[in-house]
Amino acid sequence: MPNVKLESLRPGMIVTVDVRNLDNMLLIPAGCALTDRQINILNAWGIAEIQVEACGDGEDPADLMQQLPPETVEQLTQELRAAFWQPPDSSPVQQEVFNLVLQRRAKQALEQQDPRP
Amino acid sequence: MSITLNHLINGIPSLGSYARAMAELETVLNNPHSTLADLGNVIEKDPDLTARLLKLGNSSFFGFPNRLETVAEAVSVIGIQQVQDLILASSVVEIFEGIAADLADMESFWKHSLACGIGARCLAIARQIPKAEKFFVAGLLHDLGRLVLFSRAPGPVVEIFRLYQSRRMLLREAEVSVLGFDHALIGETLLRSWQYPANLVNAVGCHHQPMSAGLYQLESSVVHLADYLVHAMQMGHSGERFAPPFSQKAWERVGLATSILESVIRSIDDQIEAVQDAFLKLPEKGVLEHPSAGPDEARLPGQPAKVQIPAQPRG
Numbered sequence: 001m002p003n004v005k006l007e008s009l010r011p012g013m014i015v016t017v018d019v020r021n022l023d024n025m026l027l028i029p030a031g032c033a034l035t036d037r038q039i040n041i042l043n044a045w046g047i048a049e050i051q052v053e054a055c056g057d058g059e060d061p062a063d064l065m066q067q068l069p070p071e072t073v074e075q076l077t078q079e080l081r082a083a084f085w086q087p088p089d090s091s092p093v094q095q096e097v098f099n100l101v102l103q104r105r106a107k108q109a110l111e112q113q114d115p116r117p
Numbered sequence: 118m119s120i121t122l123n124h125l126i127n128g129i130p131s132l133g134s135y136a137r138a139m140a141e142l143e144t145v146l147n148n149p150h151s152t153l154a155d156l157g158n159v160i161e162k163d164p165d166l167t168a169r170l171l172k173l174g175n176s177s178f179f180g181f182p183n184r185l186e187t188v189a190e191a192v193s194v195i196g197i198q199q200v201q202d203l204i205l206a207s208s209v210v211e212i213f214e215g216i217a218a219d220l221a222d223m224e225s226f227w228k229h230s231l232a233c234g235i236g237a238r239c240l241a242i243a244r245q246i247p248k249a250e251k252f253f254v255a256g257l258l259h260d261l262g263r264l265v266l267f268s269r270a271p272g273p274v275v276e277i278f279r280l281y282q283s284r285r286m287l288l289r290e291a292e293v294s295v296l297g298f299d300h301a302l303i304g305e306t307l308l309r310s311w312q313y314p315a316n317l318v319n320a321v322g323c324h325h326q327p328m329s330a331g332l333y334q335l336e337s338s339v340v341h342l343a344d345y346l347v348h349a350m351q352m353g354h355s356g357e358r359f360a361p362p363f364s365q366k367a368w369e370r371v372g373l374a375t376s377i378l379e380s381v382i383r384s385i386d387d388q389i390e391a392v393q394d395a396f397l398k399l400p401e402k403g404v405l406e407h408p409s410a411g412p413d414e415a416r417l418p419g420q421p422a423k424v425q426i427p428a429q430p431r432g
Contacts (some may be wrong), residue, residue: 003380005387006182048180083351085287085359092369096375100382101349 011036015055021045040069064106069114076105120296122306125269131311138163142201156197157189167183168202169207169395178235188332199250205313206234206254211394213264221267221356225372228353228389229281230257235388236343243373246335255320255321255336260355262303262321266292278356288357290300301325325365338367343381350382352389 004013012033019028019042027045028038029065034052042050065073080102088098130136141159145151167188177186185191192200210227237256240336241249264275273295281291293300305322316333320340323330327337341364347353348360363419 005177005180043182044184048182082348083358083360085362091363091365092363093378094363095377096347096378097349100379101351104350104382104386 004052005049006039006042006047008051009039009042009052011039016048016053017051017052019047019048025028056110064103064110068106072109073106076109077102079104120270120273122298122303123193125303126310129269129307130212134164134165135204135211138166139201139204139208141225142204143313146197149292149306151188153178153193156192156340157187160188160192160200166204166207168197168337169378171405172202173203173392173395176388176395178388178392180397182305188428196248196250198248201252202248202254206257206395207373209261211260213261213268214397221325222354225354226260226263226356226399228393229347229354231348231392231396232352232385232389233340233343235385236346236381239384240339240342240346240371240377243381244371246339250263251314251317252320252339252343255317255340257305258308258323258339259321259344260300261307262300262305262407263356265303266300270296279320287359287361288355289361295370299325320425325361325369334367338364338370341367342371346378346381347385350385352385 014108015028015030015032016033018030020027025049027041028034028050032038035036068076080098084094086094089095138159141162142156143257145155145159148155160170170191171185174181174195175181179195181194185194214223234253234256238249241252246252266277277288277291277295280286280295281288289299289301293313301322301324305318305327308321316336316373318337319333321332323337324331324344327334327341330337345360345363348355348357360391
């Protein structure tokens with residue numbers, strides 16, 4: 001799933017793809033739950049980001065939409081649709097872009113509703 | 118009143134106060150005995166440039182794990198060509214910061230442009246095109262023609278926006294109907310007159326029709342896609358209220374999987390603040406500003422007090 005930057009890595013995150021250094025030496029195998037020590041190892045090897053499993057803090061798009069009232073989702077969708085010159089469903093790529101930016105707006109709306117520390 | 122392209126771009130200085138640093142850099146680069154430290158010395162003579170370079174070098178834009186302390190360090194990890202590209206980008210921001218600051222919402226305009234630069238660079242990196250910083254510059258400058266319009270043709274700009282608001286149309290179409298040409302052509306002509314590299318000139322000139330860019334279809338396509346994404350994200354404001362028409366051919370030319378879009382959008386969100394900080398938030402010293410003139414006198418002759426870009430509809 002997502003690439004996560006070194007500074008955002010936390011112990012317990014699950015590594016999804018083998019992490020290797022430039023010499024192809026295996027540093028952390030996929031499936032491992034990260035430890036502090038392993039984060040230090042990444043730092044020592046100068047690895048900037050690795051792939052980990054998405055954590056379940058509302059990042060899943062379906063979850064995200066369900067946390068908002070349906071009329072808010074509908075309003076966001078309509079507003080966003082009006083901001084496109086061509087209908088967003090004109091092609092699969094445009095549809096994908098539309099879905100992604102809609103999720104992004106939904107996330108922003110949620111954060112405004114419920115500002116987290 | 119008809120305005121010609123040449124009239125619009127005539128006399129806009131090309132490198133602003135960075136001209137000296139760029140010329141010295143060129144000399145050092147052409148000397149086979151130069152060392153990295155010599156290069157660092159040239160840049161360090163310009164404290165403003167040094168601050169910007171280190172800020173950017175230490176930001177999420179590059180994401181280096183270790184802190185860069187000196188310019189020589191920054192040059193060695195970022196690369197000489199890339200540093201030149203970044204100076205170029207800073208210099209254009211600087212030139213127009215001075216002349217157009219009170220004509221429109223410049224902060225929002227630059228946010229759109231910088232985000233487009235970040236997006237273009239991310240797409241280029243994903244496509245494994247070498248020297249991705251070129252794409253940052255191309256993305257940053259894609260709407261340069263609009264800045265020329267704001268600063269040089271305030272009268273026609275008012276007319277363009279009046280027409281634009283009267284019906285559903287693209288801002289580019291309103292430009293063509295008032296002036297006979299659009300911002301892309303203005304930007305292209307200005308950059309060509311500054312003798313910028315052909316790939317950059319064409320990427321800017323063809324960002325709305327990337328397939329007409331001849332040899333530079335890939336560059337233009339990358340900028341086209343980045344522009345579309347940033348419009349879709351509604352990040353900053355270029356003046357255009359719509360995400361512009363999308364070129365499927367450009368997407369195919371770049372040849373990436375749709376799964377890349379999510380990470381490009383995330384990168385833009387992650388990096389925009391740091392990049393804005395490095396490029397915009399330093400003491401302003403616009404080259405056209407007269408040192409003794411107050412903010413009001415700093416405007417170009419004949420410039421009106423303010424032209425409002427219509428705000429983007431937002432929830």
